[in-house]
Amino acid sequence: xxxxxxxxxxxxxxxxxxxxxxxxxxxxxxxxxxxxxxxxxxxxxxxxxxxxxxxxxxxxxxxxxxxxxxxxxxxxxxxxxxxxxxxxxxxxxxxxxxxxxxxxxxxxxxxxxxxxxxxxxxxxxxxxxxxxxxxxxxxxxxxxxxxxxxxxxxxxxxxxxxxxxxxxxxxxxxxxxxxxxxxxxxxxxxxxxxxxxxxxxxxxxxxxxxxxxxxxxxxxxxxxxxxxxxxxxxxxxxxxxxxxxxxxxxxxxxxxxxxxxxxxxxxxxxxxxxxxxxxxxxxxxxxxxxxxxxxxxxxxxxxxxxxxxxxxxxxxxxxxxxxxxxxxxxxxxxxxxxxxxxxxxxxxxxxxxxxxxxxxxxxxxxxxxxxxx
Amino acid sequence: xxxxxxxxxxxxxxxxxxxxxxxxxxxxxxxxxxxxxxxxxxxxxxxxxxxxxxxxxxxxxxxxxxxxxxxxxxxxxxxxxxxxxxxxxxxxxxxxxxxxxxxxxxxxxxxxxxxxxxxxxxxxxxxxxxxxxxxxxxxxxxxxxxxxxxxxxxxxxxxxxxxxxxxxxxxxxxxxxxxxxxxxxxxxxxxxxxxxxxxxxxxxxxx
Numbered sequence: 352x353x354x355x356x357x358x359x360x361x362x363x364x365x366x367x368x369x370x371x372x373x374x375x376x377x378x379x380x381x382x383x384x385x386x387x388x389x390x391x392x393x394x395x396x397x398x399x400x401x402x403x404x405x406x407x408x409x410x411x412x413x414x415x416x417x418x419x420x421x422x423x424x425x426x427x428x429x430x431x432x433x434x435x436x437x438x439x440x441x442x443x444x445x446x447x448x449x450x451x452x453x454x455x456x457x458x459x460x461x462x463x464x465x466x467x468x469x470x471x472x473x474x475x476x477x478x479x480x481x482x483x484x485x486x487x488x489x490x491x492x493x494x495x496x497x498x499x500x501x502x503x504x505x506x507x508x509x510x511x512x513x514x515x516x517x518x519x520x521x522x523x524x525x526x527x528x529x530x531x532x533x534x535x536x537x538x539x540x541x542x543x544x545x546x547x548x549x550x551x552x553x554x555x556x557x558x559x560x561x562x563x564x565x566x567x568x569x570x571x572x573x574x575x576x577x578x579x580x581x582x583x584x585x586x587x588x589x590x591x592x593x594x595x596x597x598x599x600x601x602x603x604x605x606x607x608x609x610x611x612x613x614x615x616x617x618x619x620x621x622x623x624x625x626x627x628x629x630x631x632x633x634x635x636x637x638x639x640x641x642x643x644x645x646x647x648x649x650x651x652x653x654x655x656x657x658x659x660x661x662x663x664x665x666x667x668x669x670x671x672x673x674x675x676x677x678x679x680x681x682x683x684x685x686x687x688x689x690x691x692x693x694x695x696x697x698x699x700x701x702x703x704x705x706x707x708x709x710x711x712x713x714x715x716x717x718x719x720x721x722x723x724x
Numbered sequence: 725x726x727x728x729x730x731x732x733x734x735x736x737x738x739x740x741x742x743x744x745x746x747x748x749x750x751x752x753x754x755x756x757x758x759x760x761x762x763x764x765x766x767x768x769x770x771x772x773x774x775x776x777x778x779x780x781x782x783x784x785x786x787x788x789x790x791x792x793x794x795x796x797x798x799x800x801x802x803x804x805x806x807x808x809x810x811x812x813x814x815x816x817x818x819x820x821x822x823x824x825x826x827x828x829x830x831x832x833x834x835x836x837x838x839x840x841x842x843x844x845x846x847x848x849x850x851x852x853x854x855x856x857x858x859x860x861x862x863x864x865x866x867x868x869x870x871x872x873x874x875x876x877x878x879x880x881x882x883x884x885x886x887x888x889x890x891x892x893x894x895x896x897x898x899x900x901x902x903x904x905x906x907x908x909x910x911x912x913x914x915x916x917x918x919x920x921x922x923x924x925x926x927x928x929x930x931x
Contacts, residue, residue, distance in 0.1 A: 621909060622786025
């Protein structure tokens with residue numbers, strides 16, 4: 352199986368490996384239709400990473416959308432019971448790309464859990480996120496944050512929404528120089544500014560940095576979040592991923608939808624986050640009553656660019672058989688090679704740039720080995 | 725190895741001198757040739773000289789780990805990067821400029837000529853002022869003289885070019901200076917190297 356996986360692209364082999372990982376942890380695959388009613392997405396447009404939605408009219412005139420997001424659809428449609436609903440998916444989403452200003456199909460895999468979210472479950476999902484990153488590249492970092500810190504402090508500030516947006520942009524960009532200027536301009540209390548700057552700078556390995564964060568916790572919500580993060584750190588302390596977990600409060604998500612722990616995953620060769628997730632009770636409660644939820648998505652698109660597999664050979668054997676020399680014995684010859692475990696390609700001529708371990712020509716019902724290409 | 729993207733030109737020269745002064749020199753950069761990549765293995769740095777408006781693109785795509793770029797370019801684009809430090813170099817202002825005798829007419833939309841479309845749009849949205857944008861790529865100062873626009877939005881350094889074209893600063897939008905930026909992934913995986921450089925920069929900037 353490993354040999355087989357080695358022949359697949361990074362994106363395809365990962366889909367397989369991650370599905371196996373999630374199944375091992377008791378998650379069930381969730382499949383869904385490619386379309387959903389447009390109004391469902393337009394009602395929750397702020398949750399989407401891009402506001403553009405690819406829409407069309409179906410045969411009965413209803414306006415439909417090609418799914419721009421998977422989480423929303425799962426929260427709306429998954430069957431809920433008293434037990435936890437633990438799901439994983441391999442799906443495509445259709446989003447506007449920033450670079451080309453055009454729609455693109457993006458492959459995504461991920462995990463969603465609906466039901467009562469406790470500290471154990473948060474640790475389990477975080478651990479699965481770390482294992483997903485490890486499957487992409489052993490050199491990874493999972494940045495962990497919590498919505499109880501900066502968003503709760505911002506909620507206490509008596510400033511307008513525009514100013515809050517500017518502050519959030521600064522924090523996400525680790526821009527403490529402009530952050531202070533904006534706080535001063537908006538008349539934010541000096542103590543609050545100082546705390547905000549300190550919180551925004553919290554960055555380091557989870558276990559080592561937690562005491563620094565605990566010392567900064569200024570309200571009950573923050574103290575509760577510290578206890579939650581400590582539970583997670585202790586749960587994962589003995590695992591080999593503990594060293595890859597970093598506390599980074601510059602990771603922020605939309606406060607309308609997220610609460611609790613949030614996280615983003617990076618692998619060394621990719622310039623952007625390849626995994627993003629967190630707890631989103633607020634979104635779940637907008638769509639379903641009394642539901643808590645946590646999950647993450649792994650963005651598989653572009654991974655093939657950064658993790659290109661350089662294969663030595665395109666196939667083990669290349670057989671060049673001219674159409675004029677067609678012979679009924681060729682197919683059974685090919686099958687005999689395949690049964691022995693070789694990969695074989697039959698061609699009329701050697702394809703440009705093709706690499707094969709052994710090259711045969713097929714003439715008069717017999718193979719003749721020629722120099723490899 | 726830290727890959728550093730610098731803007732070609734005067735600002736890039738100033739920034740290189742600053743980096744060289746804190747131990748990231750690469751003498752090859754002074755050689756008179758057309759090379760755009762210079763490396764000093766001993767110091768662990770590779771400099772890439774790129775068009776100023778492209779620095780942030782190189783960083784966002786991970787082709788360089790860190791770089792230096794004007795705040796104007798960061799504000800105009802929407803780059804998923806970290807902005808780590810204000811280097812206080814290349815200081816100037818993003819301004820609205822108008823002919824010396826200009827009096828604003830609030831009865832009609834304002835015609836604004838600029839290279840910085842997003843900055844101009846966002847500024848006038850904040851004022852709730854209806855505008856018509858005329859995107860130009862250079863010699864913006866001519867636009868109001870020829871009646872193409874009422875005002876321009878552009879960078880003003882000394883104000884001399886404005887003066888010579890009978891224009892004046894009408895409103896100041898924001899101060900501009902060179903910023904140290906980093907790719908998000910590089911910042912995490914090369915944190916020690918980038919942090920070291922930042923601390924040295926902070927020290928020399930404070931002196």
